[in-house]
Amino acid sequence: MKKNKSTFVKLLKRIKKHSFFIILSLIMAAVTVATTLYVPILVGRGIDCIIGVDNVDFAKIVNILIRIGIFVGITALSQWLMNICNNRITYEVTRDIRNEAIEKIQVLPLKYIDGHSYGEIVSRVIADVDQFADGLLMGFTQFFTGVMTILGTLIFMITINAKITLAVVVITPLSFLVASFIAKKTFSMFKLQSETRGEQTALIDEMIGGQKVVKAYGYEDEAVRKFDEINERLQKYSLKAIFFSSITNPSTRFVNSLVYASVAIVGAFSAINGINGVSAGITVGQLSSFLSYANQYTKPFNEISGVVTELQNAIACAARIFELIEEDPEIPDAKDAKVIDEVDGTVELNDVCFSYVPDKKLIENFNLHVKKGQRIAIVGPTGCGKTTVINLLMRFYDVNSGSIDVSGTDIRQMTRKSLRQGFGMVLQETWLKSGTIRENIVMGKPDATEEEIIAAAKAAHSYGFIKRMSNGFDTVIGEDGGSLSQGQKQLLCITRIMLAKPPMLILDEATSSIDTRTEIKIQNAFAKLMEGRTSFIVAHRLSTIQSADVILVMKDGHIIEQGNHEELLAKNGFYHKLYYSQFDTAAQN
Structure with a gap:
């Protein structure tokens, strides 16, 4: 419940920006309720004008009908304006929240994106915001008018007969107790429903994106089985959420029917006593107005119970959106971060240590000194840290310890934008x-x-x-x-x-999907492009990096060999094995 309240407070802060439309909506809601509630009084007076034989005051009835028409027209106009205000508030708030979500995604660290499925993130920004908008719109449209109708009918009923009004007020709390009890049950179910819907969206996104692989490996049945399992859970949570939410209305209707029956019984006896002269009762017209008020008084409880259900769903969705919005962004640029307009191409990695998972070491004490215009090739087995070095150079991830300097400046003391503008990337x-x-x-x-x-x-x-x-x-x-x-x-x-x-290049398997003939031409073009530019080349096909000035051979996050192509072959070490495993298997023996 604390989380529920916290989400509601965050929501109110965002709604507060639209205070003009909120005030206008409240005024229109008050006008709508006031004119709606005044009509039953006019109807009651009209009924009193036709009670008794040969006692019909047609002139008065016509006057009353004209007034009823005017007030109904005012009600329609104010309700239309109120709905315009409510729609504007709802869709501007949801627009702002979506903008916040997209802006946050742009500054989230890559570890968050890597750690969450794309479909689940999409579900939060699209589906959850839509669900939230539906609940918020219903809340504005029905909640305000409902509360005002309850207060207004009480005031009007008191002016007619205070004793009968007391009977109505005594029974009313039952409706709140019933709605409150059921609301607690519905929130947890709607939360599970929202989370499972995100899981389902993630699976659909994953399976559609990899449809060729799914078909190639005959994974269709397993994909359907996983989808069915998630769908079954979604059905279970949805049914429970709908069940609990659907019993709210009948339960409150039952209590409200007791209110209506009480008014009818007490009011009827009061009217009979008044007619017989036993006491100062109420007229038949007033009883008609009172019954109309009793019905209008109880109706908002049914609507509010429905609103509460929708709000439970909306708040559950909003909580997931706010979780995304409130995620810690990547470490911001230092206040005194430098904007480097031109880089000279020198790069130094000093005792760099990094791991994606704290208890699983990857790169340890990594040292590298690159001169301007050098071509650095990075080779090694899968998982040795080649692409991780690129991620660190671009500052997609920050080093755990050590430092990376570009043009003599620690990249943590440079703005990310100026750092990344210094590099050009072509990825696999x-x-x-x-x-x-x-x-x-x-x-x-x-x-x-x-x-x-x-x-x-x-x-x-x-x-x-x-x-x-x-x-x-x-x-x-x-x-x-x-x-x-x-x-x-x-x-x-x-x-x-x-x-x-750009002044520096990063080529990570840049020609992996290109035919050999075109690759040779592009390699020649790259050779021209790399002249005078510092270049980092990650490659599995060693034929593409033979002309590199320095080849770094990595294994388990360490540089185990370093030199040019001829020097490394002459060492007859790990690079020698890698090279001839691709070009001459027999040479390894």
Whole structure:
């Protein structure tokens, strides 16, 4: 319950920004309730005008009907304005929350993204916010008017007959007790429902994204089995949540029916006594108004019980969204962080230690000194830390101890933006955004001219297939390259780096999906691009790094050999084994 209250407080802080529309909504709600509740009084007076034989005051009835029409019109107008205000508040709050969520994702450390499935994060930002919006809208629309209706009917009933009103008030707390008891049960179920829905979205995202692999390995049945298991749990939690929430309304209706019956019985006796002259009772018209008020008084309890159910669901969803928004961001740039506009290409790693998991060591006491313009190749078996070194250089992760200096400055004392602008990356895993081919190519240099774009495409050998496409550089491609082949996608990523021409390069299996003939051409283009630029090359195919100035051979997070291609072969060590395992298996024996 503490978490529930905390979430509600956070929500109120965000709603407070829209105080103008909240006040206007409250005013319109008050007008709606006041005019709605005044109509039964007019109806009661009209009934009193037709009680008795030959005692119908038509002139008065017409006047009452005109007034009823006016007040109904005012009610309709105020309710329309109130709904506009409520919609605006709801959708501006949800817009702000989604913006906060997306902004937080941009500054979250990569370890958070790596530690959560993409589908689960998407579920929080999309599905949970939608559920939250539905509950919030119902809360604004029905909660305010419901509370005001209850207060308003009590005031109007007291003016008619205080004793009958007392009977109504005495029974009312039962409705609150019933609703409160059931609300506690529903929150936990809605929370489990929301979490399981996120799990389901994550599985769907994973299976659709890897559909080719799923089919290739005949994983369909296992995927369906996992989905069915999650779906069964979602069904169980949803049914329980719906069951508890659905008994709220009938339970409160039962209590409210007791209120209505009490008013009818007490009011009827009072009216009879008044007619017989036994006591100063109420008129039949007043009894009619009282019964109308009793019905209007109890109706909000049914609506509020429904609102409470929706709010339980909304708060459960909001809690998950706020968990994401309140995650610790990556360590911010130091207040005195430097903006390095130009880097000279020198890189030093001094006694660097790093591990993704505290109790599982990966890189220990790593030292490396790179001069300007050197080509550094990093090779080694899978899991030895090659890509981790790249992550540390780009400061996607911070070192546990030691330091990394670029151009003589510790990268923790540089702004991340200026550090990353100094590097250009081509990774084995390509990434292209939805948009035109041109928009994807110019990401690193938005002000590039047409001539520069064409020159970069020709250097990367992507110009040929781009010109064959329907609209050339203005061809729109879908998410992650759409229907482009893996090789074409990688060529576009290489074109992007050829255009940007950053002072330092990182090539992580940059030509892994390209045919051998095109790869040789691109390697020549890369050779020209790397002239005078510090370059880090991660490769499994050792044929691609023979011309590197320095080859680092890594194993278990340590540099075990270092030198150029000829020197390492002459040592007849681990690199010698790696090299000949690819080119001459017999040479190992």
